Amino acid sequence: MEPVTVTICMGTACVVMDGSRLVLLEEHLPERLRGLVRIRGERCLDLCTRRSAALAPFVLVDGEPLANATFESIVLRIEERLAGRA
Amino acid sequence: MAYPAQTTRIRRELLVKTATAIRAGDLPGRVDRFPLEMRPRRETALRCCVHRERAVLRYRAMALLGFSVQDEEDELKPLADYAREALVRGSRDPRLLTVIEEACGGCVRTAYFVSNACRGCADQSCVAACPKQAIAVRGGQSAIDPDRCVNCGKCKDACAFNAILRIPIPCEEACPVQAIVRGPSGRRELRHDLCIACGKCMQACPFGAVAEQSEVVEVLGALAAGKPMTALFAPALAAQFQAPLERLVGALRRLGFTGVVEVAAGADLAALAERLELEEAPFLTSSCCPAYTGLVEARVPTLAPRVSATPTPLAYAAGLAHERFPGVPRVFISPCVAKRREALAGAVEHVLTFEELGAALVAWGIEVDACDPGPADVQATDRGRAFAMAGGVAAAVGAQAEVLCGLGAETLRRLRLYASGKGPARFLEVMACEGGCIAGPCTLADPKVARRRVPA
Incomplete structure (x- = not known):
């Protein structure tokens, strides 16, 4: 199966809103998702200026923006994507 | 964090x-x-x-x-x-x-609490263990009188049912x-x-x-009004953002700082001075972390004469900033609260924490990695920049050293050993925060992420 792509914004607003640790996502993936996720760090995705910096940190899961991202919410979204494909 | x-x-x-x-x-x-x-x-x-x-x-x-x-x-x-x-x-x-x-x-008045797992046993071992008569069996269960309890924990140890909890504050x-x-x-x-x-x-x-x-209010207000100010940034700041140091310098200039000084340049000077000082002394402990030196004064005063007399990197950098931009107010960009105290004592005019700087960057719409790169007005070497992390001071001083992090019981035990003259190393570096300044209480980035960006 094609892996789910998670793009993590590493821009200034996302770091300021406590998103720096999201680049450690790999370590926080549950065993069942290993190998099913492709993780990329990106320069500012500009979602903070288009939406609101208060909604940072942002990630994209298969291109879909996720605001206020946490390890938990990212994992949930990945599972939804995988369920949608099955 | x-x-x-x-x-x-x-x-x-x-x-x-x-x-x-x-x-x-x-x-x-x-x-x-x-x-x-x-x-x-x-x-x-x-x-x-x-x-x-x-x-x-x-x-x-x-x-x-x-x-x-x-x-x-x-x-x-x-x-x-x-x-x-x-x-x-x-x-x-x-x-x-x-x-x-x-x-x-x-939070709770006493750190010990009898849960309802208490069986009201016939032995009443908790009552017997209490040196202050603070615990009594009432209505079939033990209860602690908070006015008498001294938080010794003997009742908890005495309970055969693990019914007494320790609730930390x-x-x-x-x-x-x-x-x-x-x-x-x-x-x-x-x-x-x-x-x-x-x-x-x-x-x-x-x-x-x-x-x-x-x-x-003072610092950002002055920047917004276009008043000249010199930024003196702590070495750990460079590890906060996913961007090269030169772009961070660019971001500080875009924010309105008219001068930018790497405090790591002060660290370079401090390392040299401390190295010379150590040649004359049998043993020294680091002076750069004000929370640590505060702890020494408060808890292990006998170690105080061994604290290096070398000024802190900030003190050196403040001097460099004054030479380069005389009369311009200096703002130290700090990873912690303790450095505010040093600033108040007269090292610099103002302090902005990493968090506060980060908020200003967002408010000003500045993306660090998109800023024009440029050198700081006073630059450092990687040796000074490594002060951002625990071990950086010891490496720069270049002596047989021990490095401690944290201000807890374990550190205090070690400090007392050194105070008694029985410590094994010639140089003792102590950082209040686990991992050094990148883990300061006012930092932005997760220290696990930030540490990858500190020069080794």
Whole structure:
């Protein structure tokens, strides 16, 4: 199966809103998702200026923006994507 | 970072709103609306209700404006009035931290609690174990009298059913100098005469009840007004953003700083001086972390004569900044609260924490990695830049060294060993924060991520 792509914004607003640790996502993936996720760090995705910096940190899961991202919410979204494909 | 995620986000959101209003020159006009905007009526509350959260936000804002929550005389005084006063005050409040009573959970009075797993056993071993007659069996279960309990824990050890729990009081446990204590209201109070400004209580409190008294109004206000200012940034700042150092320097200039000095350049000088000092002395311990030197004075004074007399990297950098830009106010960009104290003692004119700088960057719409790269006006070597992490000082001094992190019981045991002259190393580096300044209480990036960006 094609892996789910998670793009993590590493821009200034996302770091300021406590998103720096999201680049450690790999370590926080549950065993069942290993190998099913492709993780990329990106320069500012500009979602903070288009939406609101208060909604940072942002990630994209298969291109879909996720605001206020946490390890938990990212994992949930990945599972939804995988369920949608099955 | 040790901060609970929610209180960190709330604090930073408030910081960004404040910085945005300062930039727009309209802090008094906006600040009273912040609690309402951040907690609209329909929002689900983390605490009992939005009203309590708004009250906490109001006090958080008061601290951010530089005032002590404890000084409040009129609950109806608008934040706008505080904001106006902040704009004209001449000097800052010497107190660095304030307890937001509304936020404090008023943690348990005694650290021991008899749970309902207590069987009311015939042996009554807890009662027998208590040296203060603070525990008695009533209605078939043991109960602790908080007026008598001295928190020794003997009852817990005596219970055959593990029915007695130890409930920690996070701020008190984290404080290495017993400066945060239970006040008459049950909420915590800060003993400013004892506090060493390590910021551990602030990091530990799950209610986010300890807040910094900031000077964002002064510093960001001056930047917004286009007044000249020199930024002196701590080595750990370079590890916060996913961008090269030269772009970070560019970002500081875009924010309006007319001069940019790497405090790591001061660290280069401090390392040289400390190396020379060590040639003359049989043993030295590091002087750069003010929370550590504060701990030595408070808890292991016999070690104080062994603290290096070499000025801190900040003190050197302040001198360099003054030579390069005489008369221009200097702003130290700090990873921690303790350095605020050093600044107050006269090292520099102002302090902005990493968090506050980050909020300003967001408010000014500055993306660090998109800024024009350029060199700092006073540059450092990688040796000085490595002061950002524990071990950096020892490596630069180049002696047979031991490195300790944290201000807890383990560190104190080691310090007493060195004070007695029995320590194994010639140079002892101590950092108040686990991993060094990249883990400071006012940093932005997760230390696990930040450490990858510090020069080895």
